[in-house]
Amino acid sequence: MMDSSFENWPHRKWTWISPDGFTRNEIDFIMSTKRHVFNDVSVINRVKTGSDHRMVRGTLSINVQLERVRLVKSTLRPTRAHIQNPESFQLELQNRIA
Template sequence: MNSFKKHPIRKWTWRSPNNVIKTEIHFIITNQKNIIKDVSVLNKFNTGSDHRLVRVRVSIDVKLERQKQLVNKGKTINIESLREKNEEFKMALQERLTQTTEELMTVAEEIGGMTERGKHNSKLSVETRNLLTKKSDEDRK
């Protein structure tokens, strides 16, 4: 894609060191021409170079692109084979779930540590528990 039907002064992207030759040498490459709405050269942005920035305006159908990403790439599960191997599937799944559960418990123990059985960490802070105790003592009086 080039800078479409722009005035020549707005199309050049490179100038020669002597400022005589100005030409459009930078382009936008795409395989979806229909999403490109405009290509322009930013002539007021100083890059400190003999090149100018090229800007492209695109219009993307987000819903369509999301659907393309979610579409299974032509593979589906063979349901008939799965039904025939039902017991084998159940055993393999149970083994994987057990391994996963054990891994989760190991990581939880490493990160969070362990407490003695019967001694649960309260979700309430010590200060909140003290206030509740004080309130219940006042209510009894």
Template sequence: MGDMNAKLGGDNTGRELTMGREALGEMNDNGELFSDFCAFNDLVIGGSVFKHKDIHKTTWISPDGNTKNQIDFISISRKWRRSLLDTRSRRGADVGSDHYLVEGTFKVKLKASRIAGDRPQCKFNTQLLKDTTTKDTFTATVRAKQETLRDITEESCVEEHWKSLKAILNETCSTVLGRKKRQDKEWLSTDTWKLIEERRMVKEKMIQCKDGQEKETMSSTYKHWTKK
């Protein structure tokens, strides 16, 4: 998947196993190289297989809005060809580029794998032990539970003593301290999300604009927003 800078066209004569007849334009040199690469590696070019309107095949547009090409593709192993249900471009996706987002729809059956052991949990909230009352409660609870260790004979192995003590500590921590609450920090600030939304609105207006000169001006405005 990526920007191959390759045009394939709709003529797939001799390349039927590698590509379909739905690609835009005419094949160029990079298109031949890309097609040969896919044939050598037993790949199928998704963007050439599925029937869509031209606006949903276009993956790149020039700044003036006059030149449109399909040069970004998703390829898949011919073994898994039936898993690829569709590919198309998404003009509305705001990615800050003169390329459109290429979307692929897959249906894959995966075998569930078993993970040994429990999933990792949050750490116990040991900060509560700084409070005298909580600390006294924790200590008293552990001591009370330790009375049960007397039932373990001296002949018992060290491993049994350790397992019993570990169980006491875990149980006491769980009931007295509890676990820390996981706090996920926002990776983008509110101001950044606001800029992204404003840039998205500029792109929507640019796509809907019909006047060539105005569209070129809006393209420059969009690039300015992208740099922000």
């Protein structure tokens, strides 16, 4: 869960303001399973949404070559058993797609 654990100014951390206009909290987050991908998470205060919440912005840094290698490695390659029994391999492929 990404929040303001990154260094930001105090006015760039709060995401919700109470109806009294004084109480401010950080209650909106960005959910991610890969924390190392995010360089920064901050709040955009220039956008007026008509809500008591402010927009949360996350800056990503993705290593495209590494992600491509992971995608290529994750492809299903037929084993010797699948080659000898192509019906089971086709069934497994269909189950993965569905």
